[in-house]
């Protein structure tokens with residue numbers, strides 16, 4: 001790892017699988033992109049993994065991602081040095097799995113194209129989740145001359161409810177399988193998820209009531225599954241920042257050169273700005289404390305960044321903020 005890497009970041013990047021989840025819109029994808037960028041910068045080859053029907057991560061990781069990065073693929077696509085992306089499509093991954101198991105490419109294609117088989121898949125709950133996790137497990141085991149080919153997989157997991165069912169699936173399915181290769185693979189997936197050296201769960205929230213409540217519930221369920229969580233991330237916060245300078249200046253601009261108010265509304269507007277700010281700060285601080293108490297460790301607080309987070313520049317800024325928060329929360333031992 002690069003010498004600039006803090007001990008806390010180094011510990012995190014030594015894991016093999018990071019699973020990021022939280023309420024919708026809290027910044028899961030942005031954080032996955034930022035973590036992947038931090039890893040690559042530290043010299044750890046990272047794969048940012050997503051499972052949705054449309055790829056959202058490539059533009060956050062590269063200013064000119066290749067078209068192939070947006071398509072579902074079997075192998076991670078390189079976007080930058082040590083920075084890869086993979087969009088998992090469950091149907092394609094199931095085909096790959098069956099081909100590997102049966103070694104009969106054409107027969108598998110024929111089965112997969114069969115309408116009856118497709119209907120069967122539609123009614124079998126959880127197979128998508130299982131095959132997605134199975135793919136991660138498979139990738140984590142690949143080696144080149146004794147070294148992991150994909151040392152760090154970072155999963156942009158679905159939001160709370162679906163994210164949880166994804167992680168519960170191996171336990172749910174396992175009971176229905178006595179033996180055979182599928183049972184062996186499901187056991188492998190469960191072991192990977194529960195291995196606290198290899199796998200960590202990262203919960204993302206905003207400093208607001210509902211996202212924090214969801215993060216706390218999710219953490220409880222994830223712990224029941226035997227999956228270890230990192231400190232929670234509280235994204236888009238500004239509790240300790242000084243009063244927003246632009247807003248203050250706008251309010252002050254309504255005063256004349258001598259500092260005397262041009263109209264009787266100006267001081268009121270200023271007072272309103274100030275009390276608005278202090279109420280927001282207090283609310284945010286309360287939610288951050290709640291989140292930290294629930295996890296039994298201080299939340300990693302990330303700022304609400306002023307620039308748009310729709311490209312690699314924004315990702316780099318968020319990566320920097322995450323690294324700072326991590327280093328501050330866990331000073332070098």
Ligand SMILES: Nc1ncnc2c1ncn2[C@@H]1O[C@H](COP(=O)(O)OP(=O)(O)OP(=O)(O)O)[C@@H](O)[C@H]1O
Nearest residue numbers: 023024025026027028029030159236303304305309
């Ligand atoms: N720290 C931040 N500062 C400013 N904007 C942010 C920050 N984090 C995320 N955003 C913005 O918030 C929005 C939601 O972020 P993102 O798409 O990463 O959330 P998500 O949890 O992945 O959402 P979804 O549940 O829809 O997948 C985006 O417009 C993103 O650019």
Ligand SMILES: [Mg+2]
Nearest residue numbers: 028029030056
């Ligand atoms: Mg997302």
